[in-house]
Structures are given as C-alpha cells and as structure tokens.
Amino acid sequence: MKNNVRLNRLKASITQEQLAKKTGVTRQTIGLIEKGQYNPSLQLCVSIAKELNKTLDDLFWEVENE
C-alpha cells in the first residue's frame, strides 16, 4: 500500500508522533503506514488526510503513477 503520507507529513513539518497524536493512533502505526506495511482503515486514512489538509485521493489514490 504505497502512499504519499510521509511526503505530505514532511511538507507539513510535523513528526510521526505529532501526526499520531492528532489522528488518535500511535507513532508505530503512522510509521508502518508510511512504510506501506499496513492496510489502514478508511477512518484512519480520512483522519490523516484531514490533518494534512489533503484528500484521500491526494494521499492514497494511484500513488504508483505519480
């Protein structure tokens, strides 16, 4: 599950831990999602997108082709 979370988190200049706290999960969960090793729930994807001021498509749609 490749995605653009790390790229956009860094653009937002926040740490994994800050994003985790804002989205209500742990730092480890954010780390694994960024690594593409998790298949996160839709709700979590939406939370992450909102915190980064992006949409689902921005972060998770056809990332391979970008």
Place this chain on the structure above:
Amino acid sequence: MKNNVRLNRLKASITQEQLAKKTGVTRQTIGLIEKGQYNPSLQLCVSIAKELNKTLDDLFWEVENE
C-alpha cells in the same frame, strides 16, 4: 462511515454479490459497508472504487456534505 457505494453500485447496475466477487470479499461485507456499519480497509476501498470506475474521493470523501 457514510459513503456513496450503494448509489454508485446501483448506477453500475450490479448486485452486492457481483461487486463482492469482483473485489474479493463476501456479499455481507459489501452490505455492511453500504450500510455504513463497517470501517473498511484502504485496499478494499480502492478495489471497490476501481470496480465502479470511481476514485476514493468519489465514494468516501466528505459524503455528508454532498
């Protein structure tokens, strides 16, 4: 987790069972997602979107406001 899956499935004129088979899950899972009673995985959301020729945002982004 309100969404536009049912609306777009009906527009595509396919049954829950057909969509389930195409996305590799059971009819019950599709039914519960349409009812908003599940928090589906990102992979499943992507599969559903592709089968319905929609994007994640079309089906799952800020559905309340549409």
Place this chain on the structure above:
DNA sequence: GTAGAATGTAATATATAAATTGCATATGCA
C-alpha cells in the same frame, strides 16, 4: 399468490490492524 433473486441480519470463527512496551539507531545541537 407464488417462486426466485437480492438483500438484511445474526452467531461464531479467523485474520490482521492497531496498541503496548521496550530497545536500537540516527541525527542535530550544546
């Protein structure tokens, strides 16, 4: 009004996302 298809729903089982804890590594800064 009956038959079949589509959908709702409920109980139990299984797979896996996510939490928790802990330690290792890397990096920047005093």
Place this chain on the structure above:
DNA sequence: TGCATATGCAATTTATATATTACATTCTAC
C-alpha cells in the same frame, strides 16, 4: 563528547474487519 529528539523495529496483546453459515425479509416477475 554527550544529550535530546525522531525514527526503526520486534514481541506480545487486544480490538475489529472479514469469512462462514444460516435463516429471514423484501421485491419483482410470472
């Protein structure tokens, strides 16, 4: 050098998405 912050990673536990099975309900067409 030494300390603090950020991140990686691994083992175990917990919560929940999804499967399976089964039966009920709704709806359409004959």
